Amino acid sequence: SQQGEEDPQALSIQEGENATMNCSYKTSINNLQWYRQNSGRGLVHLILIRSNEREKHSGRLRVTLDTSKKSSSLLITASRAADTASYFCATDAGGSYIPTFGRGTSLIVHP
Amino acid sequence: EAEVAQSPRYKITEKSQAVAFWCDPISGHATLYWYRQILGQGPELLVQFQDESVVDDSQLPKDRFSAERLKGVDSTLKIQPAELGDSAMYLCASTPRSQETQYFGPGTRLLVL
Numbered sequence: 004s005q006q007g008e009e010d011p012q013a014l015s016i017q018e019g020e021n022a023t024m025n026c027s028y029k030t031s032i033n034n035l036q037w038y039r040q041n042s043g044r045g046l047v048h049l050i051l052i053r054s055n056e057r058e059k060h061s062g063r064l065r066v067t068l069d070t071s072k073k074s075s076s077l078l079i080t081a082s083r084a085a086d087t088a089s090y091f092c093a094t095d096a097g098g099s100y101i102p103t104f105g106r107g108t109s110l111i112v113h114p
Numbered sequence: 115e116a117e118v119a120q121s122p123r124y125k126i127t128e129k130s131q132a133v134a135f136w137c138d139p140i141s142g143h144a145t146l147y148w149y150r151q152i153l154g155q156g157p158e159l160l161v162q163f164q165d166e167s168v169v170d171d172s173q174l175p176k177d178r179f180s181a182e183r184l185k186g187v188d189s190t191l192k193i194q195p196a197e198l199g200d201s202a203m204y205l206c207a208s209t210p211r212s213q214e215t216q217y218f219g220p221g222t223r224l225l226v227l
Binding site for chain 1: 118149154155156157158159162169170203205207214215216217218219220221223
């Protein structure tokens with residue numbers, strides 16, 4: 004089944020720095036979503052970008068999508084300790100609308 | 115703000131025993147998902163319901179797992195018998211009709227001894 008793969012697996016930065024994580028996928032998609040998961044909790048939806056969109060913003064989050072490279076990036080600007088979490092991309096194979104998650108990027112923001 | 119409810123939050127059981135998890139999606143959400151998440155990995159879809167019908171259960175180990183959503187509202191996921199490898203977080207999510215954003219519950223953490 005289709006699966007996005009996040010990169011890097013782990014990221015450690017200082018508060019105030021920007022954090023960038025990437026997601027690559029294998030086949031065409033309808034949309035790509037990013038979720039955040041705090042330790043031991045459920046996932047929280049961050050942003051959805053459709054296949055005909057190239058960039059979306061939400062607060063300190065910026066998501067880009069390059070369908071020619073089958074990749075997406077999530078940028079968190081001016082990171083805070085509260086951003087410490089795992090971040091997952093979820094993709095759906097075109098036509099299925101069934102989301103598939105990658106393994107995630109573990110982000111640690113040091114105060 | 116409405117939330118997806120799950121219970122129990124934690125469950126410890128011995129192998130070969132039966133366990134059941136319950137999920138109450140956000141009111142009006144037509145689609146309900148059950149995921150299994152092993153520590154350090156992403157959620158893996160077990161079953162997807164549209165109202166009371168199963169849309170996809172291709173990854174559900176049907177010899178031991180069962181899921182139902184009889185009235186198209188809340189749902190139960192059962193494991194019988196539980197095995198050591200079933201230790202994981204079980205997540206429930208729901209989406210409004212014709213939308214893609216999933217709303218997740220807090221999960222049930224299962225430990226099989």
